[in-house]
Amino acid sequence: MSDVIKKATRDGYGEALVELGNEIENLYVLDADLAAATKTGMFKKAHPKKFLDCGIAEQNMMGIAAGLSIEGNVVFASSFAMFAAGRAFEQVRNSIAYPDANVKIGATHAGISVGEDGATHQCCEDIALMRAIPNMVIINPADAVEAKLATKAAAAYKGPVYLRFGRLAVPVIFDENHRFEIGKGDILSEGSDVTIIATGLMVAEAVKANELLKAKGISARIVNIATIKPIDKQLILESAAKTGVIVTVEEHSIIGGLGSAVCEVICESAAPVPVLRIGVNDRFGFSGPALDLLDEFKLNAENIVNTAERAIGLKAR
Amino acid sequence: MDSQLKQTLELKANLIRQGIIEGTFNAKSGHPGGSLSVADLFAYLYFSCLNVNPQEPRWEGRDRLVLSKGHAAPAYYAALALRGFFPFEEIKNLRKIGHHLQGHPDRKHTPGVDMSSGSLGQGISAAVGMAYDAKLKAKSHKVYAILGDGEIQEGQVWEAAMFAGHKKLDNLIAFVDNNNLQIDGSMEEVISPYPIAAKFEAFGWNTAEINSHDFAQLEAAFEKAKAAQGKPFVIIGKSVKGKGVSFMEDKVEWHGAAPNKEQYDTALAELKAEYKKLEESAL
Numbered sequence: 001m002s003d004v005i006k007k008a009t010r011d012g013y014g015e016a017l018v019e020l021g022n023e024i025e026n027l028y029v030l031d032a033d034l035a036a037a038t039k040t041g042m043f044k045k046a047h048p049k050k051f052l053d054c055g056i057a058e059q060n061m062m063g064i065a066a067g068l069s070i071e072g073n074v075v076f077a078s079s080f081a082m083f084a085a086g087r088a089f090e091q092v093r094n095s096i097a098y099p100d101a102n103v104k105i106g107a108t109h110a111g112i113s114v115g116e117d118g119a120t121h122q123c124c125e126d127i128a129l130m131r132a133i134p135n136m137v138i139i140n141p142a143d144a145v146e147a148k149l150a151t152k153a154a155a156a157y158k159g160p161v162y163l164r165f166g167r168l169a170v171p172v173i174f175d176e177n178h179r180f181e182i183g184k185g186d187i188l189s190e191g192s193d194v195t196i197i198a199t200g201l202m203v204a205e206a207v208k209a210n211e212l213l214k215a216k217g218i219s220a221r222i223v224n225i226a227t228i229k230p231i232d233k234q235l236i237l238e239s240a241a242k243t244g245v246i247v248t249v250e251e252h253s254i255i256g257g258l259g260s261a262v263c264e265v266i267c268e269s270a271a272p273v274p275v276l277r278i279g280v281n282d283r284f285g286f287s288g289p290a291l292d293l294l295d296e297f298k299l300n301a302e303n304i305v306n307t308a309e310r311a312i313g314l315k316a317r
Numbered sequence: 318m319d320s321q322l323k324q325t326l327e328l329k330a331n332l333i334r335q336g337i338i339e340g341t342f343n344a345k346s347g348h349p350g351g352s353l354s355v356a357d358l359f360a361y362l363y364f365s366c367l368n369v370n371p372q373e374p375r376w377e378g379r380d381r382l383v384l385s386k387g388h389a390a391p392a393y394y395a396a397l398a399l400r401g402f403f404p405f406e407e408i409k410n411l412r413k414i415g416h417h418l419q420g421h422p423d424r425k426h427t428p429g430v431d432m433s434s435g436s437l438g439q440g441i442s443a444a445v446g447m448a449y450d451a452k453l454k455a456k457s458h459k460v461y462a463i464l465g466d467g468e469i470q471e472g473q474v475w476e477a478a479m480f481a482g483h484k485k486l487d488n489l490i491a492f493v494d495n496n497n498l499q500i501d502g503s504m505e506e507v508i509s510p511y512p513i514a515a516k517f518e519a520f521g522w523n524t525a526e527i528n529s530h531d532f533a534q535l536e537a538a539f540e541k542a543k544a545a546q547g548k549p550f551v552i553i554g555k556s557v558k559g560k561g562v563s564f565m566e567d568k569v570e571w572h573g574a575a576p577n578k579e580q581y582d583t584a585l586a587e588l589k590a591e592y593k594k595l596e597e598s599a600l
Contacts, residue, residue: 028450052449055483060442060476067383067446070424070432090436091473095443099424099433 006169009201010108012147013165014039017076017106020155021047026073027155030065032058037167038078038108058083062091062103069101074155077103081110081164085126097135097160104154104161110140111251112280112297113168113201115290122285128256130162131229137182138229140164140250140258142203143172146226149180157182164200166251168290171204185232191219194308194315195239198249199225199258202278202299206249209304220308228258236265240273245315247276247307251299254279274314276307318533322365324599326532329399330360331592334561335585336395340411340418342581347412347420350571351465352392354496354529354556358463359396361535368458371401374428380458381447383432385440385474386465386494387421388573394418394427402429438471440464441491445477448489448549459543462491467499469510475520481549482521489549490542491522494529496558498569517551529554563587 017029021043033056035041044051054061058079065077078084084107085092096103112122130138139154139161141147147165154161173188188203189210198206203224213220221243225232240246246266248259259277266272280297294300333356341347362382363369370376384393391411398405403417410416417426421435431447434440444462451458468474481489493513501507510516514524523545527534535554542550558572559565562584576584 049453054480055476057473057476057480059438059473060445060480063439063442063473063477064446064449064480067432067443067448068450069446070443071447071450073450091439091442094433094436095439 005172007144007172008167008169009141009144009147009165010039010167012141012144013106013108013151013163014042016148016151017043018046020152021050024074024155028052028068028073028075030054030061030075030077032056032061032079032083034079038080038106040076040078040106058088059091062088063095065103066095066099066101069103070099075103076106078106078108080121081107081123081126082121085129085162086123089129093133097133100135100159102158104163106151106163106165108165109167110164111166111200112285112293113166113251113290115167115293116287118287119284124251124253124280124285125256126164127228127252127258128260131256131261135160136229137161137227138164139182139227140200141226142200142224143170143174145172145174145176145178146180149178150226153180153182166201168201170201173204173207180226183227183230183232185223185225185227185235187221188224189220189222191221192243193219194312195221195223195243195246196249196304196308197223197225197236197239197246197258197262199228200251202249202251205299205301206304208301209308212301212305213308218308218312225258228261231261231265233265236262237269240266240269241271245274245311247278247304247311249278249304252279254281274311276311278303278307318536323532324595326360326364327595328592329364330357331561331588331595332399333359333392333395335588336398336405336408337391338562338576338581338584338588340391340394340408341575343409344412345575347391347575348388348573349391349565349576350498350558350568351386351494351496352389353560353562353565354558355389355392355463355494356561357530357532358492358494358535358554359392361532361539362461363396363400365536366539367461369400369429371429374402378458381431381444381460383440383444383460383462384422384434385444385462386437386468387435387440389463390420390422393422397427397429437465437468438473441474441477444489445481445486448481448486449484451488452484452486458488460489462489464491464493466493466495466497466504466510466513469493469513470508478517478520478522485547486549487546490539491549491551493551493553494556495553496556498558498567498572500569500572502569513553521548523548523550524553526553527555529556530560561588
């Protein structure tokens, strides 16, 4: 895998913002003293007049974003996921989502792959928090290519959007032909024994797991779900019908994230199938190198393979 | 202040108070105390200060207003209705299912409301965002934000104050309704925010302290605030919670309780008698 190009999704976000600065006149990008880390710094350099640093005050930043959007602007507000979705949750709910403000929350450093900073900065609850808010679109892109496309799609969409990005450089799995549409998932590989639905940086691991499964003679359908809300129900139901069992994979709590969303769709369908969830198992993270942490939390291809085999076993019963 | 204008404002404030009583009585809930304390303020703003157009509520050149102390919605709604944004009769539908007059302001459904608010501390940030945009684009309108004195216990208010001071948003005018009472008691008993003006000054604001039931003082302070340059402006208005209804005045119990039928009748009779007196004195 030495030829794999790696790039963080936050880089795709920063690149998209720079381009959007040329395309949208009424655009603001806000940050809360983390511009270098969230990559809004790239935008700041290219479009200083449209950039606004709010200082270390995320709650106020979300309110300012709402006020700017009400004046007819497209507004991106960035911080780490922990502070954007966590600390400023109520401002996002009451000042952005409720009034239907045209604000895009660019939340970086999501999940445990933040690494050494440890549990206080490793947000594994943001998708759950944002999912519960009416009117909120949630996008968790798989790689930097998709991150860039998702950022542009969010800018074109009218209404609040939560964009989830990572700190860690992850394999680039899509090329320039990739198409992103809000609410639509992608089948990355066809298969009939099991469906593996992954999101964010776990999509690359699912692709890797697919090769290992193939070697074992297992045919897996690999699905990328970037838009967690509104979720692609049709694709999930079709996958359930086709393969009879589903494994979900996410770098987020197994409570309230992709796995929960898939279960909700499956449980309310006419023909439910077993769903096994891989994610952070209702626990806090801790310090360590990102890649080692992902292994510690079994967020890797090996666990996807084992879980897929277990899932297929459930189907046989 | 012009004596005719003063009389007009007194009459409008009285009608706003009647609307507050009408609305909260019919809703069997709501916040009469903190609404009555800003009735004079709203009369002044909507009948002598704000540049707004009821025929075109989202007119771009309008002055913006954010009621950060969103629980004073009954006063806001009564003022908007009197100014012609919607029929005054609608006040009776306050907090009713299917009606646009929500318990706290809702920008999506009520004409004239620029920002949804009610969760304390949040409205001021939205107002700051509006003011920043106007300043950057050299627009001439002003942005007004009305806060409660209890509300400024919220940390977000000071995040917003720091930002506005730093960015020298001299098109932003905040008003703190200082009735000195919050749900759990007096401000001194709960958590004192005093001195309020000095705190804003420390964050780079100009300040004025007035009696907010005196229209001449309101006018003088807002005129000064509108002319101010280089700094945002905050007016701290000393007020009486429940002002204008004798049995509600300065009583914390009326923060979030609606009048019953008897109290409603008494309050309206008082206000109507007062209205008549004001009308007669105007002749």
